[in-house]
Amino acid sequence: MHAIETNGLSKAFHGIYAVQDLNLHVPEGSIYGFIGENGSGKSTTEKLICGLLVPKAGEIRLYGKHYTDAGVRRSIGALIENPACFPNSTVYQNMMMQALNLDVKHPKAEVGRVLKLVSMAGASGRKFKECSLGMKQRLGVAQALLGRPRLLILDEPINGLDADGMRIVRETLTDLAKDEGVTVLVSSHILGELSKIATHYGIIRNGALIREMPASAMGDECRDFVFVKTGDNDRATAALRIKYREVEGKDGGVRVYDEEESENVAAYLYENGVAVKEIAFNKIGLEEYYIRVMSKREGK
Ligand SMILES: Nc1ncnc2c1ncn2[C@@H]1O[C@H](COP(=O)(O)OP(=O)(O)OP(=O)(O)O)[C@@H](O)[C@H]1O
Numbered sequence: 475m476h477a478i479e480t481n482g483l484s485k486a487f488h489g490i491y492a493v494q495d496l497n498l499h500v501p502e503g504s505i506y507g508f509i510g511e512n513g514s515g516k517s518t519t520e521k522l523i524c525g526l527l528v529p530k531a532g533e534i535r536l537y538g539k540h541y542t543d544a545g546v547r548r549s550i551g552a553l554i555e556n557p558a559c560f561p562n563s564t565v566y567q568n569m570m571m572q573a574l575n576l577d578v579k580h581p582k583a584e585v586g587r588v589l590k591l592v593s594m595a596g597a598s599g600r601k602f603k604e605c606s607l608g609m610k611q612r613l614g615v616a617q618a619l620l621g622r623p624r625l626l627i628l629d630e631p632i633n634g635l636d637a638d639g640m641r642i643v644r645e646t647l648t649d650l651a652k653d654e655g656v657t658v659l660v661s662s663h664i665l666g667e668l669s670k671i672a673t674h675y676g677i678i679r680n681g682a683l684i685r686e687m688p689a690s691a692m693g694d695e696c697r698d699f700v701f702v703k704t705g706d707n708d709r710a711t712a713a714l715r716i717k718y719r720e721v722e723g724k725d726g727g728v729r730v731y732d733e734e735e736s737e738n739v740a741a742y743l744y745e746n747g748v749a750v751k752e753i754a755f756n757k758i759g760l761e762e763y764y765i766r767v768m769s770k771r772e773g774k
């Protein structure tokens with residue numbers, strides 16, 4: 475079953491579509507990385523799923539139920555854009571207000587638990603307006619975690635976080651998905667970081683989903699390769715093609731996809747009298763993959 479499934483989901487503002495005919499499939503227990511440029515419709519989609527906006531057309535199902543189902547609504551925790559907090563109230567007070575709003579059981583204990591999860595327990599007494607950007611962001615994540623939701627919707631949760639903050643959020647989300655079967659829909663511009671946790675991806679462009687796939691399938695396209703720069707790349711390419719099946723001249727050098735050891739390529743070129751200037755093992759990350767998918771769409 476899918477934790478989130480949308481069918482033909484559309485939303486327009488002043489006659490212009492922000493989301494159009496969107497068919498999203500977020501598997502239960504997945505960490506679904508939702509990627510797209512500024513203004514592509516990520517936040518709008520997330521708001522629609524959370525019931526903060528009314529769709530113009532289409533259907534949203536959460537765990538097989540209509541998204542307005544009261545039971546299913548209670549199982550969602552969300553952070554979309556900025557956390558809604560009172561600036562003059564402390565972190566703890568803001569958390570308590572949200573816990574009481576959500577009617578969570580044992581609010582004090584629950585607030586303590588989630589603040590600890592995001593390493594914010596030490597900042598409980600700080601006024602919200604005096605929190606750093608990263609602290610505010612972590613407070614927002616903590617609010618989304620209140621009441622142990624089955625489905626988490628997090629819009630740019632690692633924006634503004636330092637390396638330690640990112641690690642904390644990353645580990646929290648991975649543990650929740652693995653240990654408690656929580657499903658996470660997470661949008662982020664920090665693709666390198668997202669690729670460390672995402673099990674699935676959806677790429678949105680101009681309000682339409684242009685690709686959706688498990689992270690494992692991306693492995694076929696985001697392939698590792700040995701990259702070598704030589705004194706004569708044409709000669710190197712020709713020589714390498716005798717030994718290897720997948721050789722490509724690119725970026726002022728040659729890529730060999732069916733080899734994992736740079737030393738083997740270097741030794742082979744040396745035997746064939748081609749001087750190696752530079753050699754390295756490379757991985758095409760999510761960032762490069764994303765740029766490629768986008769530029770293919772643009773017909774570049
Ligand atoms: N309340 C609104 N009124 C009018 N237009 C809106 C409103 N909210 C969003 N839009 C428009 O809808 C489109 C999608 O916006 P959305 O916020 O969903 O993008 P996004 O993918 O979240 O972008 P970002 O990466 O910048 O957060 C944009 O063109 C935006 O200007």
Ligand SMILES: [Mg+2]
Pocket residue numbers: 516517518629
């Ligand atoms: Mg947004």
